[in-house]
Amino acid sequence: MCGIIGYIGEKNPVEVLINGLKCLEYRGYDSAGIALKEKDEIEVIKSVGKIVNLEEKIKSQEIMESHLGIAHTRWATHGKPTEENAHPHTVGKVTLVHNGIIENAEELREKLKKEGVTFYSETDTEVVAALINKYDKDNPIEAIEKALKEVTGSYALGILFQESEDLYAVRKDSPLIIGLGKNENFIASDIAAIIDYTNKYLLLEEREIAHITKEKVEIIKDKKVIGKEVQTTNLERDAKDKNGYEHYMLKEIMEEPVVLEKTFKPYLENLDNLPDLTDYEEIHVVACGSAMYAGMIGKTLLEEYANTKVEIDVASEYRYKNIIYDRKTLVILISQSGETADTIAAMRKAKENNVDTLAIVNVKTSTIARESDSQIFIEAGPEIAVATTKAYILQVGIMALLAYKTALTKGLVKENEKVLQEAEKLPRLIKEVLDRREEYKKIAKGIYNKEDIFFIGRKIDYATSQEGSLKLKEVSYIHSEAYQAGELKHGTISLIEDGMPVFAIVTDDTIKDKTVSNIEEVKSRGAKTIIISNESWENQKLQIVVPKISPYFQPILIVPTLQLIAYETAKLRGCDIDKPKNLAKSVTVE
Numbered sequence: 001m002c003g004i005i006g007y008i009g010e011k012n013p014v015e016v017l018i019n020g021l022k023c024l025e026y027r028g029y030d031s032a033g034i035a036l037k038e039k040d041e042i043e044v045i046k047s048v049g050k051i052v053n054l055e056e057k058i059k060s061q062e063i064m065e066s067h068l069g070i071a072h073t074r075w076a077t078h079g080k081p082t083e084e085n086a087h088p089h090t091v092g093k094v095t096l097v098h099n100g101i102i103e104n105a106e107e108l109r110e111k112l113k114k115e116g117v118t119f120y121s122e123t124d125t126e127v128v129a130a131l132i133n134k135y136d137k138d139n140p141i142e143a144i145e146k147a148l149k150e151v152t153g154s155y156a157l158g159i160l161f162q163e164s165e166d167l168y169a170v171r172k173d174s175p176l177i178i179g180l181g182k183n184e185n186f187i188a189s190d191i192a193a194i195i196d197y198t199n200k201y202l203l204l205e206e207r208e209i210a211h212i213t214k215e216k217v218e219i220i221k222d223k224k225v226i227g228k229e230v231q232t233t234n235l236e237r238d239a240k241d242k243n244g245y246e247h248y249m250l251k252e253i254m255e256e257p258v259v260l261e262k263t264f265k266p267y268l269e270n271l272d273n274l275p276d277l278t279d280y281e282e283i284h285v286v287a288c289g290s291a292m293y294a295g296m297i298g299k300t301l302l303e304e305y306a307n308t309k310v311e312i313d314v315a316s317e318y319r320y321k322n323i324i325y326d327r328k329t330l331v332i333l334i335s336q337s338g339e340t341a342d343t344i345a346a347m348r349k350a351k352e353n354n355v356d357t358l359a360i361v362n363v364k365t366s367t368i369a370r371e372s373d374s375q376i377f378i379e380a381g382p383e384i385a386v387a388t389t390k391a392y393i394l395q396v397g398i399m400a401l402l403a404y405k406t407a408l409t410k411g412l413v414k415e416n417e418k419v420l421q422e423a424e425k426l427p428r429l430i431k432e433v434l435d436r437r438e439e440y441k442k443i444a445k446g447i448y449n450k451e452d453i454f455f456i457g458r459k460i461d462y463a464t465s466q467e468g469s470l471k472l473k474e475v476s477y478i479h480s481e482a483y484q485a486g487e488l489k490h491g492t493i494s495l496i497e498d499g500m501p502v503f504a505i506v507t508d509d510t511i512k513d514k515t516v517s518n519i520e521e522v523k524s525r526g527a528k529t530i531i532i533s534n535e536s537w538e539n540q541k542l543q544i545v546v547p548k549i550s551p552y553f554q555p556i557l558i559v560p561t562l563q564l565i566a567y568e569t570a571k572l573r574g575c576d577i578d579k580p581k582n583l584a585k586s587v588t589v590e
């Protein structure tokens, strides 16, 4: 969601900035812009839509030679995706780019208007530019400090001052790093944007201000210059390339066997490497989107097999609810990016209530990874496609291991259960499932021109259905809903029409007969059923059968089929698979 890149150095900034913006495209955006500075002149170029539009606009005009610039991809929040609203914004002598949301923007706008400022956009960002400009006498750091004292909300800012040759940056509740090069330095929303130039960077913490020249970076906190540890990323340059696949989504699905093996390794070697959930009287799982659905699978497994009650909530609700923390509670936060604004707020709420927090997270330098009390890192590597795939599988995998360990600690595991041996087989079995693309293409051909699709299942199969449905609507834009199979007849079944596809997930033996009745109910109303199961079905034309495995891991073999069906369907519909409309990879605003 919104991306920032800034450059100061000896190269042509246009090249660096455009390349950086392209690497940030996956975060989601609807307009883009760039500002270049030389001496006391600043030139701003913006355009709506894809970065190629901006590139073309730059090519079509004579632009200044410079060695300093900032650029931005905007995902509209305050105001439509128009050129006026696109960043950078200039007010007086200040030009800046912004990620985040200024909560008191309207109040500040009114105040500044009365002081004579004219605004040209509907954005909250222009208000920050005006405020910094108001305090810009001759000390940029002081101007930033003074202005931000009046601001509430979240921000990562890259700032140019007309009368300074340097680059400035500051952040609160929105990520920003400072990349370190030789005779050049960078700012970026994430390391992917600058990995082609450097693997060294500084993590800017809350309210720290960076003063950057091509030779030096100074970090200022509470008016003092502070020291910072230089971080090195082991992200490979080509990790963000597609490796010959047509889309990142496909590449990332195909990586599932390898990343699962890597993530599971330390825990299969020794389960003691996982935290002991039996230390707690209450478990809360909090997350957003697919991460929340991974949590739903974890909740089902913990309750079903480890006799452990779990409360689950989407972070945007949890953060504002009256949560009663009257027992020894652990809050588990699941997040690929570790930067989802609502999940961060939920974590902070738990911490303010002195409740332990455990993060299941992919990005090790993220806010959630840094602020949570303990962490389990999934080893997904960079995930570029907006729709999560491999990270979701790993989140489910970790929840499954936690459930198994809890059952073991409580003495609930039956002697004949060989759960860890089954876990070792998983990478090979996922690969087997992934290799059957022709089957998924065939299913996709049958559904790609439909307008509504249902997914049904019971218990864990319902949790899996939810992710299947989300994936399909995210990438193919087909309306779809996941329903508890038994609940469908209480209203929703009225929507079932002749030929409407209904995916039924059936893997839980204990409840299979009940789901079979629900399948019959929709079939008799004309639905075209597609059964995804761990055993083959007689007299069922459309079915996908995955290997049967311990129930702890069964969703890990079912979900890749749903991911690939969503992918193939989106492809047939000509959708922008890696960057679906209106979506953002990392939702850094609430």
Ligand code: G6P
Pocket: 288, 289, 290, 291, 292, 334, 335, 336, 337, 338, 339, 340, 343, 386, 387, 388, 583, 584, 585, 586, 587
């Ligand atoms: C966005 C993404 C989803 C993701 C959710 C939570 O909506 O498009 O794919 O599941 O955010 O993201 P997180 O980084 O916290 O897992």
